[in-house]
Amino acid sequence: MLNRDIVQDIIYEATSSGGDFVEVFVENNFTTEISTVGGNIEKGMAGREHGVGIRILSGLDSFYAYTNDASRENLISITKRITQGIKGKNKNALINPRAITSPKKHPYIILPSKTEFAKKIEITKRAMEAAMTYDKVISQVTVNYLDQVQNILIANSEGVYVEDIRVRTRLMIIVAAEKNGQIETGFVGPGALMGSEFYDKINIEEFAREAARNAKTMVLADYCPAGNMPVVVDNGFGGLMFHEACGHSLEASSVAKGNSVFSNKLGKQIASEVVTLVDDGSITNAWGSLGIDDEGTATQKNLLIEKGILKGYLIDKLNAKRMNMKATGSGRRQSYRFEPTSRMTNTYIDNGDSTKEEIISNTEQGLFAKGISAGSVNPATGDFNFSLSEAYLIENGKITRPVKGATLIGNGSTILHDVDMVANNLSIGQGYCYASSGALFIGAGQPTIRVKSMTVGGREE
Template sequence: MLSKSIIEDIFFEALASGGDFAEIFMEDNFSTEIATVGGNIERGMSGRDFGIGIRIFSGLRSVYAYTNDLSKDNLINITRRATQAIKENKKDIVVNFDKKVIPVDHPYRLLPSKVDFTKKMEFTKRAYNAAKTYDEIISQVTVNYLDQEQNVLIANTEGVYVEDKRVRTRMLILVAAEYNGQIETGYIGPGALMGTEFYEKISIEDYAREAARNAKTMAMADYCPAGNMPVVVDNGFGGLMFHEACGHSLEASSVAKGLSVFSNRIGEKIASDLVTLVDDGSIINSWGSLGVDDEGMKTQKNILIEKGILKGYMIDKLNSRRMNMAATASGRRQNYRFAPTSRMTNTYIDNGTSTKEDIIGNTEKGLFAKYISAGSVNPATGHFNFSLSEAYLIENGKITKPVKGATLIGNGNKILQDVDMVGNNLEIGQGYCYAGSGALFIGAGQPTIRVKTMTVGGREE
């Protein structure tokens, strides 16, 4: 990592042309990825990515530069070139790294870099064998293993100097099933912010069989009928619906510019009384967690909506200036090549009081969405669409036949108001989010919830 004296020299150079804030983000990242198809290695890669990003503010203006040449002369030179975009009056500066930040501790025991490659291959083979032998209908199994050790140093002219070590591991299992010439897939991707001891805490085989069950069920399913109906979304990664439909519209990157349906609405009732929406990057060992955010702020629990009332946004440092509101430890980036902006960590609907059985039993006719596979949203309007990788009809208060090809279409503002039952079985799933500051690890979760009416897209077989 860089010495404090070199960082001070960068800061003095950065502010010499009138910048009023400077920050460095230094990263040393080790990662492994193994892709297997049919139990055989298709691609294996281990690598190291090392570099630094330098960011400078002048009021609401921001410039960002990055490099993997950490020589002092180069760092000073690119800083000088970056400040040419500002050209303000010189500011006096005193740099004291006296703002103590203690990262949230996410313990790990087995560093992935200390685990032999053959052991990692064994994990993938266990998943492959469990999925492939689940049923003769299973035609293909793809298993990807990945791990990461990301060491970061973040320092800024507000006195922050903090290091954080992020150790992650995850397995992605994709299973294909063929029935009557139709191929459907099932997918599951368990992961955590911890070392490879994670695989001692879960059953790889159970996860693989679940992906296989999903694929088989959908291969043999009829097509989903279209129409407006109540929709029950299961717990866990069903929370992706609210991540996409509402979460992005609560990020300061859109709120600060007035591009969100929720801009300037703090204190307003925007959702059902049953809805409390939280973003929390401090959940111990959770996939979307961090010790500090990528701007050096200790992660925290942010209540966005409380019993239907909009309480706050996810705010990064630059947008906190635009909004005149405090940052919320929501500044994130994929790596040193990206300037940070406001992004989600672990976002979830909090527990309610109903049971899953109550919710199903109180739904005469509707759709049960077990797994959501993907979605998109326009933050300016709140309009979204999601595809379901596993769904069932609900008839007379019971889950009946599986249906495939289902999509959910709606508006985030409206579904928040249309949630009329919330379960007590909160679970958070693991995923990725792609936006302006790159691809990020995120958690999305909820208990089982019911939306009283949604537009369901489908087709008759």
């Protein structure tokens, strides 16, 4: 992807100017995106992006530049410019002739580039037809298709020289239902770190009908009442709540600077004893997984909270220096245009000892949050809010009426202590996370859990 001698020259130039650490990130990315609305193609794009990012660390200072001109002359010129002001001796760093990182394999069978464009369009049409014919209240169906093949090369002054290929595909189905002038939407977005064979492993029509069912249920629902009440969050992408509420506060980009509610709390109880939180970027073929992170570190299973005790953080190389700790395979970036930092991969609450049925039957009155659509958090305070895509009242220990317009408001530290039941039906959903190093593919999941009291926002119809 980039001549080895050129990589060596970049590292030599940077270390000669006093850089403590030098990293070269090379990317060659092929992406296909198709967007259909009502069966008509709104957008169809197949493109390639190629570029190089150069990062130099001097002490705790970071210098970063990127370019899509991969000529030796340009790359050396950029390296010289970003090292201006760094003073140091010639360290003559050499790249180890062998790769010291071996990427975890995420097998694929069919490269998306080997699948005809017409076949990809046919996939979107199948989803559209299944959703549109679900019920007469369905007014519009949008289907977005994505595949990506990202080839990367990472080399640094510590001897890392490693290449990897990431093959992803995903289908996002958004269904609108309309009744009496009101519109509600349902969404599903199955995806995986694998090739086009993914569509032979899932039932496209079943996913489309699920999105339609969600939209129909919500358009016919009453509005959610507001107040403090127990909240049961269903398994799967309901884990986005903990991704936002506490995951970001466990990233070293916040922790290392003391800007997190969890800074300096290793070994302390920060959650209920029934809570074990994990981030694992090595799960085979999972949407948020990687063979190596974007700094060339092997991905791994990181235990963050074990039975309520804080066990670890998500750490990238720069913040590892700040914290005097080891990197955890958590350095991520959207592309060569972004400097990496600590980010989540597949983050989930692990299985507990209860069942979903036990949790529901032991909740006299409350809210059942079946789907979470979006949320945000302030890592410094842990304050968060989430909107629910599908919710129901729990009355007399049973799930009853659907309600719409529900939001969950709270604090990450508080909610961790208030989880009092965790089921044994772990499932991980697929999504995106937006932060300083760009938009990333992430998994978020959990079993069904109960929070004994939360602030629920809603309104009367």
